[in-house]
Amino acid sequence: MSKVQVENIGIFGGGQLGRMLAQAALPLNLTCTFFEAGIDCPSKDLGAVFDSTQANALQDFIDSADVFTLEFENTSLTDADALLTQKALYPPRVALATAQNRLSEKALFDQLAIPVAPYQRVESEADLRQAAVSMGLPLVVKTASGGYDGKGQFVVREEAQVSQAWQELGAAKLLIAEAFVPFVREVSIIAVRGQDGEVRTWPLTENHHHHGILSHSIVPAPNSTDLQPIAQDYITRLLNHLNYVGVLTLELFVTPEGLFANEMAPRVHNSGHWSIEGAVCSQFENHMRAVAGLPLGSTELISPCMMVNIIGQHPARDAVLKLAGAHLHFYGKEERVGRKLGHVTLIPTQGNTLEALSSALADILPEPLALKG
Amino acid sequence: MSKVQVENIGIFGGGQLGRMLAQAALPLNLTCTFFEAGIDCPSKDLGAVFDSTQANALQDFIDSADVFTLEFENTSLTDADALLTQKALYPPRVALATAQNRLSEKALFDQLAIPVAPYQRVESEADLRQAAVSMGLPLVVKTASGGYDGKGQFVVREEAQVSQAWQELGAAKLLIAEAFVPFVREVSIIAVRGQDGEVRTWPLTENHHHHGILSHSIVPAPNSTDLQPIAQDYITRLLNHLNYVGVLTLELFVTPEGLFANEMAPRVHNSGHWSIEGAVCSQFENHMRAVAGLPLGSTELISPCMMVNIIGQHPARDAVLKLAGAHLHFYGKEERVGRKLGHVTLIPTQGNTLEALSSALADILPEPLALKG
Structure with a gap:
């Protein structure tokens, strides 16, 4: 038994996910x-934060920790x-590379027989026009x-928008065209895999979005008893195939034809923030346990709950704190339109x-987003 | 509404209580x-830690924060x-001064009609001998x-030990002699008062002790329904009398004649560590809320639970983490006999x-203290 047993974990990224990972790791x-x-x-x-815009910062960062992960x-x-070439990274590089490219990601879903909406690779305006014809609009x-x-x-x-779409996005050279899924709702499954x-x-x-940003999440997803084992099966296929270590998130559409995978995130996820208070062991603690090679904690739900994002403007802190059952998490960030500044977890x-x-809470938040319906 | 709303709180002391206060404050x-x-x-x-052994460190510390507290x-x-002379301190100085002197503390309990065991002021061996006669032994x-x-x-x-007691403790010049209370058990009540x-x-x-150090705490104290309102009344008298701000702890003996106050601590307390997972709002968060002038959080119990101290030696971390419902808190301290290195909160x-x-857990801890009975 070592005297203090302190290990250092290096995290690529220093946003709120890193902040909450470090909070969970310290104890x-x-x-x-x-x-x-x-x-x-x-x-x-x-x-310590190593400034990635500075020369030599990467090596200093590598020297600063025993094992590495990302947020x-x-x-x-x-x-x-x-x-x-020097130290270990969890999750594995292949998971990171796959998640960074929607085409690789879809190919992996296909390979593992995880259903996805029809899609096509697009490298030119002609490709895009052809995709519109073969898959239909929108x-x-x-x-x-x-x-x-x-x-x-x-x-x-409409067809007339094809040129405009290519003008806006074509500079990226590689696009993906996906059939519009008439989904009923979006859910996400989060899992952790140990070493x-x-x-x-x-x-x-x-999950409920507003202008493309997550507004709030409800746990457990209503009427999800039948969906849970299916989603669990899909994410387990991904985790095992990738020999993954750490937390992985899979976003799914609930459609009349069943669950369709949308995308995966090789990290802790905004839709799992509720787990700090709502689960026996949070996504943050379990990710750090996995990265450090420790046994995983229980993912059991403590109570049904809800997570609401604070976006753009800080609410009056006093008003939130007066609500018994509201757990406030600010990220120490400056206000900016559309920026995630914190979240509130609501537990009855x-x-x-x-x-x-x-x-x-909807009455308190300056920008209640989709919360007010 | 300010842009970031970050305030700085200066804490006298930098031990595990400070660590847990800061953890609760950050969100x-x-x-x-x-x-x-x-x-x-x-x-x-x-x-940042300001080294109190260095000249000018106090002023630098005072300059570093907006409002101050202590651990x-x-x-x-x-x-x-x-x-x-420069900034505010919560809890108030009078609470600190009173708690630092057992005679002042007892006098305050007397003044507020909070029952205590018989005691006498002792300034000489003769005083001590007289106390032994008038109050009896032990x-x-x-x-x-x-x-x-x-x-x-x-x-x-026994009477022969009076000289020995004076030899051991008399250098302090001011002692207190307390009648031995045949207490059945020790309990503590923790409360918070806002600005x-x-x-x-x-x-x-x-609370259960071993060799004078807290070994473990059980919440709620068994068979305490009748005691809760009495203890609550006592601590509320103290809080209001002292115009207290922050968390106060009152240790009490349960005796055949009712509750006797033992001592108070003007700070968060080891017997309240369970509140991180076991209460809606922990003693640490509520203390920081009070010091910052924010509304108090709910002290409602989430689940009956138990807190066990880790003393002297670190247990095998893996073994503790494998226990679903065991929440591990290490303090980042070097091992030393009798030193508090961490605690584990057990939630069913x-x-x-x-x-x-x-x-x-008793089978895992290297030094299970009183836990094994």
């Missing part, structure tokens, strides 16, 4: 360092490769890599139902 | 700095006075100030009762 005697463009980031309160899914593969066009939170997307609703191959899965979460108490809490 | 956009002898302390991962009950009153002799975790105490069981005077109380905790899960968890 296990795991400390963190971060690699981020500019050192004034949400993770700075929890460990930013567009982590540079070149940086990952430099690291991998058509969702996305850059193969680099997009997030609704950016890098175009919905072609010994053990897999644990949290309950399905129902003896005095407040989830419905009452949700309604009270 | 509220409250950051912390610390004042500690030597900067290598458990709080160092969460904010160390022997915080220097001289330092507090220097601070108070007699518990303590230094009026400076003792903790069973240090600075002597139990006089607006609101008081909230957690459920009574039953679907698979594990509290009894099963407690029994499994």
Whole structure:
């Protein structure tokens, strides 16, 4: 038995996910360092930040920790490769590379017989026009890599928009055209896989978006009893195939024809923030346990709950804190339109139902997004 | 509404209590700095530590934060006075001064009609001899100030030991002799008072010691339904009388004649660590809310639970983490005999009762103390 048993974990990225990963890691005697463009980031309160815009910062970062992970899914593969000649990275590089390219991701879903909406590879305006004919309209066009939170997307609703879509996105050179799925709702499944191959899965979460950004999540997703084992099966196929270590998220559409995989994120996910208070072991703690080679914690639900994002503007802190059952998480970020500044997890108490809490919170948030219906 | 709403809170002390206070404060956009002898302390991962052994460190510490609190009950009153000419300190100085002297503390309990065991002031061996005669043996002799975790105490069981007791403790010049209370068990009540005077109380905790150090706490204290309102009344008298802000702990003996106050601690307390997972709002978060002038959170119990201290030696981390329902908190400290290195909170899960968890944990801890009965 070592004297203090403190290990250091290096995290690519220094945003709120890194901040919450480090918060969860500390009580296990795991400390963190971060690699981020500019050192004034949400993770700075929890460990040294190495500025990725500076020469030599990558090597200093590599020297700073024993094992590595990421909280930013567009982590540079070149940086990952430099690291991998020296130290271990979890999740594995292949998961990162696959998630960074929508075409590779869809190919993997196909390979593992995980249903997806019809899609086509698009490398020219002619490709796009052909896709519109063969798959019909509307058509969702996305850059193969680099997009997030609704950016890098175009919905072609009539043929005349094909040129416009290509003009807007064609610079990316590689696009994907997806058939429009008349989905009823979006859910996500989050799971963690340990270094010994053990897999644990949290309950399905129902996600609501507003202007392409996650507004709120409900757990467990209503009427999801039949969907849970199917989603669990899909994510387990991915985890095992990739020999994955850490937390993986799979976004799914619930359609009349069943579950369709939308995309995966090789990291902890906004739709799993509720697990800090709502599960026995959170996505953050379990990710760090997996990365450090420790046994996984229970993903059992403590209580049905809801997570609401704080976007663009901070609410009056006092008003949120007065709500018994509202758990506030600010990220220490400056206000900016469309920026995620924090979240609130709502857990029913003896005095407040989830419905009452949700309604009270909607009145408090400066920008309640989809919460107010 | 400010752009980021981050305030800084200065904490006298940088031990595990400071570490857990800062952990709870961060999601509220409250950051912390610390004042500690030597900067290598458990709080160092969460904010700047000012080394109290260095000249000018006090002023630098005072400059570093907006409002101040303490996690160390022997915080220097001289330092507090220097601070108070410039900035606010919560809890108030009077609470700190009173808690640092057992005679002042007893006098306050008397004044507020909070029952205590018979006691006498002792300034000489003759005083002590007289106390032994008038109160009878056994007699518990303590230094009026400076003792903790069973240090600075002597139990006089026969008259011949009076000289020995004086020899051991008399250097302190001011002692207190307390009648031996045939108590059945020790409980503690923890409450928080906001800047607006609101008081909230957690459920009574039953505390078990081993060699003078807290071994484990059980919440709620068994058979405490009748005791809860009485203890709540006592601590509320203290809080209101002292115009207190923050968390206060009151240790009580359960005796055949009712509850007797033992001592108070003007800070978050080891017997309240269970509240991180076991209460809607923990003692740490509520203390920081109070100090920052924010509304208090709910002290409602989420589940009956148990807190077990890790003392002297780290257990095998894997073994603790394998127990579903065991929440591990290490403090990042080096091993030393009798030192608190961490704690584990046990919360029943679907698979594990509290009894099963407690029994499994007793087999894992290298020094199970009183847990194994």
